Amino acid sequence: MKKFAVILAASGLTLAACSSDSEPETEAVEEADSAEEAMTDTQDTEDTESDEEGGSVSVDEGIFNVEVTIPASFFNEEEDLKQVAADAEAEDVKEATVNEDGSITYKMSKTQHADMLQEFSNNIDELKNDIPESGDYPSIQAVEASNNYDHFTVQVDQEAYENSFDGIATMTLGISGSYYQVLDGVDVDDYEVTIDIEDAETGEVFDTIVYPEALDEMGEE
Numbered sequence: 574m575k576k577f578a579v580i581l582a583a584s585g586l587t588l589a590a591c592s593s594d595s596e597p598e599t600e601a602v603e604e605a606d607s608a609e610e611a612m613t614d615t616q617d618t619e620d621t622e623s624d625e626e627g628g629s630v631s632v633d634e635g636i637f638n639v640e641v642t643i644p645a646s647f648f649n650e651e652e653d654l655k656q657v658a659a660d661a662e663a664e665d666v667k668e669a670t671v672n673e674d675g676s677i678t679y680k681m682s683k684t685q686h687a688d689m690l691q692e693f694s695n696n697i698d699e700l701k702n703d704i705p706e707s708g709d710y711p712s713i714q715a716v717e718a719s720n721n722y723d724h725f726t727v728q729v730d731q732e733a734y735e736n737s738f739d740g741i742a743t744m745t746l747g748i749s750g751s752y753y754q755v756l757d758g759v760d761v762d763d764y765e766v767t768i769d770i771e772d773a774e775t776g777e778v779f780d781t782i783v784y785p786e787a788l789d790e791m792g793e794e
């Protein structure tokens with residue numbers, strides 16, 4: 574599962590990256606967030622739960638705040654988690670706490686959470702457009718995605734695809750879709766990303782890749 578962190582870092586899809594690329598909020602939104610902060614000071618918040626191995630994902634939605642806990646398995650073992658938390662707080666996240674199990678809990682307003690998901694969605698949409706247009710993966714002609722990025726269809730020239738290393742592009746799609754679902758609150762034991770490889774000429778699906786099983790299989794090799 575640590576491969577998540579390596580590929581995620583390579584693709585540049587991190588929580589801090591999403592928040593740093595977002596557009597400035599309007600004064601109305603800023604005022605709303607300020608009001609949320611003031612009222613939140615008087616309310617009790619529920620504890621975000623995680624298991625002893627840092628394997629659970631929690632999105633705790635209060636009245637005004639959202640707490641997102643990313644499990645330890647999504648971070649590189651050599652990564653400085655305190656620096657990751659500090660970088661997040663330097664952006665739009667209200668608070669980032671490193672937990673004893675190696676997970677990190679991010680506290681933000683509902684507006685910030687919605688903006689973060691939208692920015693991540695935009696990044697994935699840009700990615701699926703860039704893959705066939707960049708020329709780096711000649712056999713891939715188009716990429717389609719479901720609304721919550723739990724399913725991708727990659728249309729390819731089958732012969733060219735099977736005689737190339739273009740399949741590496743599907744790894745980035747699988748990791749990106751997985752991370753989006755985690756941020757959106759899908760439990761770590763329930764999320765799944767299916768990638769169908771389709772012959773563009775015949776419309777036949779000749780290969781299917783499922784994450785996170787694909788990463789587990791890689792770890793066993």
